Amino acid sequence: MPSLDPTNGQHERTRPDLAAMTTALNRSLVAAELPVLAEHGLTMWGYVVLLALDEHPLRTQAALAEAIGADKTRIIGVLDELQDRGLINRQRDPADRRARLLSLTPDGHRVRDSAQAAIRRGEERLLARLPERQRAGFLAGLIALSALSVEDVTGRPGDAR
Amino acid sequence: MPSLDPTNGQHERTRPDLAAMTTALNRSLVAAELPVLAEHGLTMWGYVVLLALDEHPLRTQAALAEAIGADKTRIIGVLDELQDRGLINRQRDPADRRARLLSLTPDGHRVRDSAQAAIRRGEERLLARLPERQRAGFLAGLIALSALSVEDVTGRPGDAR
DNA sequence: CGAATTAATACGCTTCTGCTTATCATCTAC
């Protein structure tokens, strides 16, 4: 019988690997998001771009690519499509006309908010399955750990022992 | 300023999407696992197969593929390599000689245990960053949610409201 | 002004993955 007993005390030696669990959960969460995004005419990458641009307007596309962990040459098509749909502005920076200033249009804000709200509703329904205390701990832990950089988790060089 | 304040009461409206967080965390965890696996001469798929076979010997390769969410025709190469390295047995089922009985060799067990132990050490170091209560809730919630099927998370048909 | 640099973009290459089809051996049912 697999390892699904979190209540066996302090030694949770029978749990699956963390990565195995986050992979499985992530797969489910993404599967739940995709249809919602499709309803809003967004791809996952498009949605990620809208989220990134909403937090703070970005000066260069390269910065955006790095911020969302995508390839420089890969987001161009995504930006093209978002721009065609009128969800983002991509204007040349008057100060440095090589760069393109990226920002959300009012429409972009609207679509982003609507998509995210729908996603949140689904997530809350899922989280409601957890008992209150577990839920709070899960969220807090997830927020804390997901905010760590990859180097932080792998153990940055200099911490080799 | 981003959303890193889990202590703001019951309305955690400023947190990132769950999928965004699990994606980021998963990326870090996988990045932390890969070098450990490489030290043991394992690929991620190879490791996943060893884990799956350890829990319960499998009768058919198709069952294994489904169990680990891989493609039927894709795991063959993985099995070939594991077999070449003497980590798994792949014998014809005497009862149904079409099928191949899969099991770990003693060596396979050893490699699996060693790799998993190393991975666990890294994970524990990571989890140690969380306060005790958060850590327990995080683990319990992750275990519970990751055990759900994709259909469960997306909202299976019949639950359309 | 001319050289080196940088942002955006296009192109091509390679890998991984998902999916489909075909083949062969074997089993089950009739």
Place this chain on the structure above:
DNA sequence: GTAGATGATAAGCAGAAGCGTATTAATTCG
């Protein structure tokens, strides 16, 4: 035993992603 189903395997194809290079426009430095 002959037909149809099933398991393992190979091979092929399309899509997505990472990566490197080349090109063009625009900036900065000397």
